[in-house]
Amino acid sequence: MAADAPELSAQERAGKAFPVSWDQFHRDCRALTWRLNEVGPFHAVIAITRGGLVPAAIVARELGVRVIDTVCIASYDHNKQGELQVLKGISEQAIKLGGGTGKGLLIVDDLVDTGKTGRMVREMLPDAHFATVYAKPMGRPLVDTFITEVSQDTWIFFPWDTALSYHPPLRDGAA
Numbered sequence: 006m007a008a009d010a011p012e013l014s015a016q017e018r019a020g021k022a023f024p025v026s027w028d029q030f031h032r033d034c035r036a037l038t039w040r041l042n043e044v045g046p047f048h049a050v051i052a053i054t055r056g057g058l059v060p061a062a063i064v065a066r067e068l069g070v071r072v073i074d075t076v077c078i079a080s081y082d083h084n085k086q087g088e089l090q091v092l093k094g095i096s097e098q099a100i101k102l103g104g105g106t107g108k109g110l111l112i113v114d115d116l117v118d119t120g121k122t123g124r125m126v127r128e129m130l131p132d133a134h135f136a137t138v139y140a141k142p143m144g145r146p147l148v149d150t151f152i153t154e155v156s157q158d159t160w161i162f163f164p165w166d167t168a169l170s171y172h173p174p175l176r177d178g179a180a
């Protein structure tokens with residue numbers, strides 16, 4: 006990357022910021038579960054790591070599901086999307102529970118953005134139900150159930166990626 010023409014990260018390109026607190030995230034996960042409760046029951050929850058681990062724990066707790074598996078996919082290096090890498094696939098045991106196609110399985114992630122990650126997991130389990138807490142327009146058609154849509158030019162800041170810090174007063178030029 007040239008120093009005088011730095012490439013913008015996905016986060017910088019997004020422009021708008023949507024910070025989410027732990028409380029808000031927990032509330033949104035519970036709201037998601039209310040909707041999922043109408044769709045289930047599910048044999049197992051498949052969390053897309055790492056972001057899907059937190060909502061998967063909350064959703065599984067609320068739905069009473071105790072079989073939880075992961076599919077480990079890396080795409081964004083901090084905030085720039087590269088090639089998708091499957092670091093760990095779905096276990097044979099979970100695939101069997103879904104009859105090979107994912108029927109009765111619930112895939113959970115924190116969000117869909119471009120939809121690349123979600124599409125890859127959907128291809129692994131075409132009949133599974135795919136739920137995310139947040140959705141951006143490009144990824145939205147891939148998701149069966151979600152809670153909040155944010156615009157494509159918004160970057161969602163999750164509580165596990167952020168910390169409380171000083172914010173200068175508006176008067177002094179704060180955004």
Ligand SMILES: O=P(O)(O)OC[C@H]1O[C@H](OP(=O)(O)OP(=O)(O)O)[C@H](O)[C@@H]1O
Nearest residue numbers: 054055056080081117118119120121122
């Ligand atoms: O719809 P997409 O454009 O594919 O983006 C969405 C994915 O990006 C983030 O994961 P990331 O790859 O950053 O990894 P992480 O979950 O470990 O943070 C997020 O948790 C989703 O899984």
Ligand SMILES: [Mg+2]
Nearest residue numbers: 054055056057
């Ligand atoms: Mg992720």
